[in-house]
Amino acid sequence: MVGSLLLRGMLVGVIAGLLAFGFARVFGEPQIDRAIAFEELMTKATTSAPVAAHTHDATAAAGGMHTHDNAPEAELVSRDTQAGLGLLTGVVVYGAAIGGLFALVFALAYGRIGQLGARATAALLALGAYVAIVLVPNIKYPANPPSVGSPDTIGSRTGLFFLMIVVAVAALILAVALARRLGARLGTWNAAIVAGVTFAVFIAIVQYSLPSVDEVPDRFSAVVLWRFRVASLGMHTVLWTTIGLLFGALTERGLTARFGQPIVAHPLAR
Amino acid sequence: MSDTVLAPAVRPIPIPVGDLLPWAVFGGLLFLVAIYFVGTEQGATSLIPGMYVHEFLHDGRHLLGFPCH
Numbered sequence: 001m002v003g004s005l006l007l008r009g010m011l012v013g014v015i016a017g018l019l020a021f022g023f024a025r026v027f028g029e030p031q032i033d034r035a036i037a038f039e040e041l042m043t044k045a046t047t048s049a050p051v052a053a054h055t056h057d058a059t060a061a062a063g064g065m066h067t068h069d070n071a072p073e074a075e076l077v078s079r080d081t082q083a084g085l086g087l088l089t090g091v092v093v094y095g096a097a098i099g100g101l102f103a104l105v106f107a108l109a110y111g112r113i114g115q116l117g118a119r120a121t122a123a124l125l126a127l128g129a130y131v132a133i134v135l136v137p138n139i140k141y142p143a144n145p146p147s148v149g150s151p152d153t154i155g156s157r158t159g160l161f162f163l164m165i166v167v168a169v170a171a172l173i174l175a176v177a178l179a180r181r182l183g184a185r186l187g188t189w190n191a192a193i194v195a196g197v198t199f200a201v202f203i204a205i206v207q208y209s210l211p212s213v214d215e216v217p218d219r220f221s222a223v224v225l226w227r228f229r230v231a232s233l234g235m236h237t238v239l240w241t242t243i244g245l246l247f248g249a250l251t252e253r254g255l256t257a258r259f260g261q262p263i264v265a266h267p268l269a270r
Numbered sequence: 271m272s273d274t275v276l277a278p279a280v281r282p283i284p285i286p287v288g289d290l291l292p293w294a295v296f297g298g299l300l301f302l303v304a305i306y307f308v309g310t311e312q313g314a315t316s317l318i319p320g321m322y323v324h325e326f327l328h329d330g331r332h333l334l335g336f337p338c339h
Binding site: 002003006024029032075077081082083085086087091093094096097098100101104107108110111112115116117118134138141143144145146149151154155157159161228231232255256260262 | 280281282283284285287289290293294297298300301302304305307308309310313314321322325326327328329330331332333334335336337338339
């Protein structure tokens with residue numbers, strides 16, 4: 001049973017990844033192209049300062065090279081591959097892994113969060129995971145397009161990014177536990193409010209205490225940065241919405257048949 | 271439809287943790303390795319020499335929000 005749930009989770013994750021890829025192609029890639037054009041402009045400006053102002057078109061048209069330092073080298077992977085097969089692979093593998101993990105957590109949560117059925121459990125779980133894995137970390141350490149972020153700080157930025165995810169997931173689990181504990185005394189609705197506020201205050205304190213990252217180069221377009229970050233958020237929203245709703249829909253019947261006990265309130269009253 | 275979601279006629283029975291554990295260990299490891307490769311291999315840390323993995327997954331990393339470089 002768990003094996004088939006796992007397989008279904010991965011399958012749903014692949015479908016979610018394909019949809020997220022489509023979203024990323026349309027809304028994300030144009031911003032990456034603009035960011036890379038800016039990066040090349042900056043590289044040109046530092047290597048050959050006098051002609052920098054006149055190379056806009058040539059740089060944008062060439063568009064292919066993406067180098068990390070000033071020395072241009074033979075490109076390892078073409079821009080077309082990065083934006084096509086590379087992006088597809090990354091997002092679909094990520095989707096499958098997230099879908100699989102989701103299925104495992106679902107298998108644990110099902111029947112243990114009140115009396116919620118398969119679809120409600122899946123939707124609620126996806127919403128919680130989206131808040132803890134996407135929304136909260138993104139508020140503190142948002143996604144960055146190429147040319148934003150110094151290569152020297154990649155280690156600390158990666159560490160802080162994952163730390164923020166781990167803290168948010170742990171805080172959410174504790175908040176759910178708190179809500180369940182308070183539920184008997186305060187009622188479900190009030191208990192959820194208390195736990196939710198506790199979660200928000202805790203996250204605010206953590207985010208206030210953790211170091212900020214401010215590595216946006218001077219003159220980098222604020223509009224491109226904003227659009228890139230919204231595209232990243234949108235992509236995750238597509239991914240998690242698909243996983244939460246599709247997994248529940250596909251799981252409901254099979255799971256209820258094997259792990260469901262029909263509620264017959266008054267069999268004689270009918 | 272919404273009736274069956276919000277007030278199900280069937281009481282969910284938890285799946286025993288014993289059934290879950292082997293899958294959780296197996297799947298958990300597999301998926302974390304997959305996310306590591308998509309997100310950080312040849313970025314913050316590197317198991318395979320070179321930059322091919324980094325460059326191939328470049329756009330996905332940026333858009334998924336992983337610190338890329």
